[in-house]
Amino acid sequence: MGESRARAHLELAAIVTAFVAVTALFSFVSLAANAMEGGPAPGPGAYPVLPADDPHLAPVGAITGSSSVPESSGTSIDTITFRVVHTGGGNGPVDLARTTVTVMAGTYLEILTQSGAASPGPGTWTATPPRGDTLLLAGEDCEIRLCLDRPVSAGEALTVWVRPEGGGPCSITGPVDTGSSRS
Numbered sequence: 001m002g003e004s005r006a007r008a009h010l011e012l013a014a015i016v017t018a019f020v021a022v023t024a025l026f027s028f029v030s031l032a033a034n035a036m037e038g039g040p041a042p043g044p045g046a047y048p049v050l051p052a053d054d055p056h057l058a059p060v061g062a063i064t065g066s067s068s069v070p071e072s073s074g075t076s077i078d079t080i081t082f083r084v085v086h087t088g089g090g091n092g093p094v095d096l097a098r099t100t101v102t103v104m105a106g107t108y109l110e111i112l113t114q115s116g117a118a119s120p121g122p123g124t125w126t127a128t129p130p131r132g133d134t135l136l137l138a139g140e141d142c143e144i145r146l147c148l149d150r151p152v153s154a155g156e157a158l159t160v161w162v163r164p165e166g167g168g169p170c171s172i173t174g175p176v177d178t179g180s181s182r183s
Contacts, residue, residue: 056094057084057162057170060141065158065176067151076151078122081143082172084162088138096127097134098165101144105152105159112146123149 065077080103086094101112115124125146129136136142144162152158155175163169 054089054168055170056087056089056164056167057136058087059083059170059172060085063158063160063172063174063176065154067154068147069151075154077154077176078148078151079120079145080148080158080160080176081145082160083141083143084136084170084172085141086136086138089167093135093137094164094167095134096129096136096142096164099127100161100163101125101146102161102163102169103146103148103158104161105156108148108150108152110149120145120147122147 060083063080063082065080067075067077068079069076097114099114101114103110103112110123112120112123112125115121115126117124117126120126125144127134127136127142127144129142130140146160158174158176160172161169162172
C-alpha cells in the first residue's frame, strides 16, 4: 500500500514539473518573438500580450432584419443588415478581410465567417466597401450583411460585435427593425 502511494506522489510531481517546464518554455518563446519584432520589452510581471486598441468602427443607422422564409416574415429573422463607419482611429485603413463578426441574441451565439459571395449564406457575413476592395479608409462607411445559421425572434435584443484586427470591437446593439411597422 505504501509503494502505491509513493508512486502516485512521484507521478504527481512529474506532472507538475512537466507543466512548469512547458509554461516556462511558452513564456520564453513569447518574449523572444516579441523582442524579434522590435516591440517594447514587458516590465517585470507583465504578460507579453498587447491589448486591442480602441474600436476603429462605429455603427451608423439602425439594424434591419428580414427572413429568407416568407412565412416567417415579421416573426423571425435570419438576415441582418447594418452600416459601420471607419472613425479614423488607428494607423490606416480597416481591412475587412481580417475582421471578426460575432452575433448574440438570447441563447444564440455565433462567430460568423466571411463570405466571398455578394450575398451571404447561413453562418456567414459580407461587406460592401465603397471601392470594391476589402479596405475601409477613414471616414468611409459600408454596409455589412449577415445571415444567421438559424432564425431568431423578431424584435429580440441583438448584439453584433465587429472587430477589426488590432482594434477593439464595435458593438451594435438593440432590437432589429423588421420594417413590418412601416407602410
